[in-house]
Amino acid sequence: MIKANKDNFLKESGKALEEIYEMLQSLKSISLEELQKERTVLIMVDLINGFTREGALKSPRVERILPSAAKLQSACLLKGFPILAFADSHSMTSPEFASYPPHCLTGTSEEEIAEELQQVGGYQLIRKNSTNGFLEEAFSRWLKENDRIDTFLIVGDCTDICIQQFAETLKTWFNKENKESRIIVPMDLVETYELGMHNGNLVHVMALYNMTINGVEVVQSVEVQ
Template sequence: MKYTSMEDFARDSSKTLYDLYKMFEEAGAIELEKLPSTHTVLVMIDMINGFARSGALMSKRVEELIPEIVSLSVKCDELGISKLAFADNHTGISPEFEAYPVHCLKDTSEAEVVDEIKNAGGYKLIPKNSTNGFLEEEFQNWLGQNPDINTFIVTGDCTDICVQQFSITLKTWFNKQNRSSRIIVPINAVDTYDLGIHNGDLTNLMALYNMHINGIEIIAALI
């Protein structure tokens, strides 16, 4: 990376951020019932207590996603769309704790799906011991058992970490096999956290853009 002056960087970046904000502000919605139900799955990533309700990494921004994702979950049930829920479920020796505070340990309430989504039910739960749920053997088995699924609605948190890693890895997995796929991320159903220089609004925007340039469909909402 070639560094320029701080003033030039701030000026040029401000224009880029404005353009990105406008692009996503004008993103359209998709009618859920127009997606092929037998080829579609709803993916809910880390909508668990340890990110929404308690613990070192809890965020009100994540908690505020719950009603939208519950509503989407219920609509998927009505349309016969399958559902998956990933949940951080770490061992006590997870190397991830070198980068993040200890969180979502196995067999604790932090690792459990929030009650509202749990009560809606109807999903397959996949525990994960890393930020990228794609790598879990249980998900790999599910992919192999569901070869007709090629449309993924990805929701949850955090947009710039687990959502982004899963979505891009999944898209490139399909690309490698020359198989068409749709990975759809609704803006109103994903978010990240605020902490120090981790500005939630900024990192959320940049994650959406990074997914966009990697072939992920970024939409306003599913209606």
């Protein structure tokens, strides 16, 4: 239970949100050119039909970032960066459906990568059966086999769920291993959905804030030539 007077809570929270908003607005962009080919990977999270164009969790907010995500994907491909694409893929018995409506069922078009990204290509597909792609065995193998990679450029959705969980878990894993890392999340290339109490703008901002205070490098954008 919230141990605070409602009016005081809303007043204090409003002030904090204003400070968080202004802090995020003050963050800088980075250039793709500053990232080293042998140390950098692009991670595209759940930019699939089931979160963009069809199904119970489709969102026009997420769909809007597809063209810019494809542009960054093309630039990374030209620079020779490896690219991983996570895609939700569930059976009807998934325990996750106790928290979310059924979505991205295995064998349906919902689990497929969005057409814009398919056209660019050049990615390794990793299907995932939870919100946190870090837990997938295929990613663990990739991480072990590519131990020179320490810079992760993460785009996709949802900011407050799959993006935040993956980025923070990845950062804390590197911390546990006593290894320096850059876990980069560009604000203009992550999004979340709007549904009932799940206010898209609010949870998006709070997720970005939580990532910044946990060592994730949140930036305005990644500039490409």
